Amino acid sequence: MSAxxxxxxxSPHSFYxxxxxxxxxxxxxxxxxxxxxxxxxxxxxxxxxxxxESYRIIFIHVPAAWMSMFIYLVMAGWAxxxxxxxxxxxxxxxxxxxxxxxxxxxxxxxxxxxxxKPTWGTWWVWDARLxxxxxxxxxxxxxxxxxxxxxDDRRADRAGAVLALVGVVNIPIIYFSVVWWNTLHQGASVxxxxxxxxxxxxxxxxxxxxxxxxxYSLAAAMLRVRSIIREREPRAAAED
Amino acid sequence: xSLWTLIVQxxxxxxxxxxxxxxxxxxxxxxxxxLFPLGVGPEPGTLRLMASGVLWVAALLATLLSLxxxxxxxxxxxxxxxxxxxxEPLWLVVAAKVCAHWLTSGLPLVLLSPLMGLQFGLQAxxxxxxxxxxxxxxxxxxxxxxxxxxxxxxxxxxxxxxxxLVLPLxxxxxxxxxxxxxxxxxxxxxxxxxxxxxxLLLASIALAPWTAALALRISMx
Amino acid sequence: MLTAQNLHCxxxxxxxxxxxxxxxxxxxxxxxxxxxxxxxTSLLRMLCGLLLPSGGDVxxxxxxxxxxxxxxxxxxxxxxxxxxxxxxxTAAENLIFAAxxxxxxxxxxxxxxxxEQLGLARFAHIPVRMLSQGQRRRVALARLALPDTTAAxxxxxxxxxxxxxxxxxCVISLIDARLAAGAVVVMTxxxxxxxxxxxxxxxxxV
Numbered sequence: 204m205s206a207x208x209x210x211x212x213x214s215p216h217s218f219y220x221x222x223x224x225x226x227x228x229x230x231x232x233x234x235x236x237x238x239x240x241x242x243x244x245x246x247x248x249x250x251x252x253x254x255x256e257s258y259r260i261i262f263i264h265v266p267a268a269w270m271s272m273f274i275y276l277v278m279a280g281w282a283x284x285x286x287x288x289x290x291x292x293x294x295x296x297x298x299x300x301x302x303x304x305x306x307x308x309x310x311x312x313x314x315x316x317x318x319x320k321p322t323w324g325t326w327w328v329w330d331a332r333l334x335x336x337x338x339x340x341x342x343x344x345x346x347x348x349x350x351x352x353x354x355d356d357r358r359a360d361r362a363g364a365v366l367a368l369v370g371v372v373n374i375p376i377i378y379f380s381v382v383w384w385n386t387l388h389q390g391a392s393v394x395x396x397x398x399x400x401x402x403x404x405x406x407x408x409x410x411x412x413x414x415x416x417x418x419y420s421l422a423a424a425m426l427r428v429r430s431i432i433r434e435r436e437p438r439a440a441a442e443d
Numbered sequence: 444x445s446l447w448t449l450i451v452q453x454x455x456x457x458x459x460x461x462x463x464x465x466x467x468x469x470x471x472x473x474x475x476x477x478l479f480p481l482g483v484g485p486e487p488g489t490l491r492l493m494a495s496g497v498l499w500v501a502a503l504l505a506t507l508l509s510l511x512x513x514x515x516x517x518x519x520x521x522x523x524x525x526x527x528x529x530x531e532p533l534w535l536v537v538a539a540k541v542c543a544h545w546l547t548s549g550l551p552l553v554l555l556s557p558l559m560g561l562q563f564g565l566q567a568x569x570x571x572x573x574x575x576x577x578x579x580x581x582x583x584x585x586x587x588x589x590x591x592x593x594x595x596x597x598x599x600x601x602x603x604x605x606x607x608l609v610l611p612l613x614x615x616x617x618x619x620x621x622x623x624x625x626x627x628x629x630x631x632x633x634x635x636x637x638x639x640x641x642x643l644l645l646a647s648i649a650l651a652p653w654t655a656a657l658a659l660r661i662s663m664x
Numbered sequence: 665m666l667t668a669q670n671l672h673c674x675x676x677x678x679x680x681x682x683x684x685x686x687x688x689x690x691x692x693x694x695x696x697x698x699x700x701x702x703x704x705t706s707l708l709r710m711l712c713g714l715l716l717p718s719g720g721d722v723x724x725x726x727x728x729x730x731x732x733x734x735x736x737x738x739x740x741x742x743x744x745x746x747x748x749x750x751x752x753x754t755a756a757e758n759l760i761f762a763a764x765x766x767x768x769x770x771x772x773x774x775x776x777x778x779x780e781q782l783g784l785a786r787f788a789h790i791p792v793r794m795l796s797q798g799q800r801r802r803v804a805l806a807r808l809a810l811p812d813t814t815a816a817x818x819x820x821x822x823x824x825x826x827x828x829x830x831x832x833x834c835v836i837s838l839i840d841a842r843l844a845a846g847a848v849v850v851m852t853x854x855x856x857x858x859x860x861x862x863x864x865x866x867x868x869x870v
Contacts (some may be wrong), residue, residue: 288658289716340612348607354596355676357718361661362594366608369590369654371614376643380615384622435677449764453753460752483712527714530738530767664715 215292216439222425229425240411248404255404257321262316262405267307267333271339272374274304274420278346279371282364292428294360295435297367298350299427303420306342311336331385335378342370356435362378400422446531454543457516464512465547472505472552476559487564488493494563495573495624501611502577507606509548510588511538514596514659523596524574527663530579533656541589541652549581572627579640583636586644587612591656603650616643665725666711666817666848672719674704680706681868682719690816691861693839693849698868704852705745707868708819711850712742724817739816740765743823747804751793755803758792759810768812772828778809782834796840800828808838818842820851832857 246263251258278300285293315333316326327333346366353359433440479497480490517523526536556577560570591609595601623636632660666688673680680703688694693811698704709715711722713729713736722729729773731741750759756775763770779788782802787795794802805823824832836857839849 338611338614341607345611346588347610348604349594350598352557352595352604356652357674357716358661358664362658365654365658365661366594367589369612371619376615377611380618447766449761453750453761457750457752514749519746520750521744521748522750524714524744525742525748525762525765526748528712528737528740528742529765530734531765532734664709 214290214419214439215295215436216355219429219440222429225235226422226425227430229418229422231420233415236411236415236418240408240415243327243404243408243411245250246425248408249344254322257318260314262412264311264318264409265409266416267314268311268336270416271304271311271336271422274300274307275339275367275374277305278393279355279367282367285360286364286368291357291360294357294364295431296424297363298360299340299352299424299431300420301346305340305347307416307420308336308340311338314320329385331382334381334385338377338381339354339374342374344434346370359403359437370411446529447529449538450539451543451546454540455546457548458543465509465551466515468505468509468548469510469551469555472475472501472555472607473559475501475504477562480563489646491565491569492628494560494565495576495621497563498556498559498577499580499617499621502549502556502581503610503617505552505582506548506581507587507609509544510585510592510605510609511602513544513592515588515601518663520598522664523659527600527660534586534660537589537593537655537659538648538652541585541655544589545582545585549585569624572630572633573624575637575641576620576623576633579637579644580616583616583640583643583647585614586647587616589655590651590658593655593662596659596662616640619643666850667723667726668711668720669723670719670720671707671722671815672712673703674711674718675703675706676731681847683867684720684866686792686864686866688848688850688864690846690848691843691860692865693843693851693859693861695863695865696748696850696852696868697865702868702870703867705821708742708744708821708850708852712740712819713737715741738814740819741766741807741812741815742819742821743804743807744821747800749792749800749803752791753804754789754791755784755795757799758808760802762804762807763810763812766812766815768814770810770811770852774811775806778806779803781809782806782831787849798828798831802831805831805835808835808842811824815842816847818847818849818851822852822854824855824857 240262244259248259248262250256278297281300283295283298284290285297288373294341297305312333315336346363349366350359353362429440476497479493482494483489514523517526527533529536553574556574557570560573565573588605588609591605591612594608595605598604618638621640623633623640626636627633668684668686670682671684672682676680684707685858686694691718696707705780706708708717710717713733716730724732724736724739730862748762749755750761753761756772759775759778760770763775774786776785779785782805784799784802784806787799792800795803805827808818808820809824819838823839824834833854836859839851840860843849843859
């Protein structure tokens, strides 16, 4: 363990070429997992006897929802590390992950609506999970707007980091409050919990697609970090 | 005199000299609340049902409106910079300013809410629940809002951005605050809601000034 | 007493200075000069701990200031471009509040005496918004005339700007007195001035 100097790659200078080398591998692996996952989703998993074929959208919906939350956690982790260790790369990683996280949140909402229409006859239900996902999208939008509004890069990174950490502390409270609100009002007679019982093949398909999404997120974040480094520290990028 | 009382006193005096600012967010609250019956219709049953939600959302927006003033003036004239160099911890300074902010923006809303409740045909007991919930919840709004105000201080698009950052964080207060009235209406005990609001208040007293102080240092670099 | 080690400053993507090092012993004035936009104000704010250096460290009594924070600020008095005074309050009230932030409790009569030194005796008890630009500047500088024994470091950004000759002389004599008491003074100034104590200069290259 002692032979690996983890902080070596925390400098943009050494991370830039490393990220460049990793992107094709991540993208290739993402495609591989994605195709396998979609094959399982469309051809292996059985047709649901209640919902027919339309339920298959959850193979996208569920992994996207997992990813939307997972990426926010990773983003907050980078943000916290950036504030504690004052490393430049951490802020860059947090900012590079945010758009992908927001994209998956949006995807989860969109597929949720698409699934809702044939299943419940309505595009939107104020279900606890959909509502939390919507609030998560607001949190992502807040992070993206704040970092975009600040011109000084370091201030943008650090202010974004504080916001991401405040968000991460609040997410469980928000989720708890939304669940409470949902049970109190019992407005939504249907909920995502009425989803078909998970068969092993279904879980497999979702896991494969979740891995594919995560690999894609990594590749997208690396590409974005590289362009951030090119913009902020041309010297670090030039030697590649 | 301790720095805390000095800052609270000073901010209260400034608010008094610029009382039109504080009054406008109060009138904003009144107008927003009064617009709802016009939009939804004067049916007493509907109004009573939505009274707490309307008052809470209006309180959120009115607080948001006044948050811009929390650090802006001190930032412009350089006092904020001197506060960052105070010999007392910055979170204490922030806490004192938030306290003054609540006294001039949150407390007036709480005091006014019984009157607005009457507008919606609420009974005495319902009004008491609503006012009590607002009394516990509005300080949380000021405390969490201070973090947003600190993050956006000095930014050009500050006020819109502040809304984007802070409103999602207000959701738990909104949910539990409004739910207290809902629970009362359906004959359930309101104590759990009040306990949760109290817990939120304690947690934000413990964490928000410290976080806002950190955010201020970052914003003032 | 005050040491800068390899300070780097990057602002808004622009590299202002790098590898800036100096040491200022007690009873010494450090004059920071440089062209407009060279980073004088950034350097002063870095010395105060308001601006985190992109690299390097600021040390006070051989300890990094980021480890001392409030203890360091108790000894520091910073007067920047912005006056840090409130229009709504009188000059004396502003002074009392500014002193309280540094942990110095003063009475109204002490505040009055300090204002008197800067030629503001008649204006001590009227709201600052009635004062001219130069008079407001003097209200901010009146902090330097307070009997403030804990202050061991003054960081002054263009203290002589917008002052008439009498007021400038007064500020210089206050600086002289503080240097004689063993303090460190760091300042920028476009106007020429002389002090009795040791004067060092540093120029930030463009």
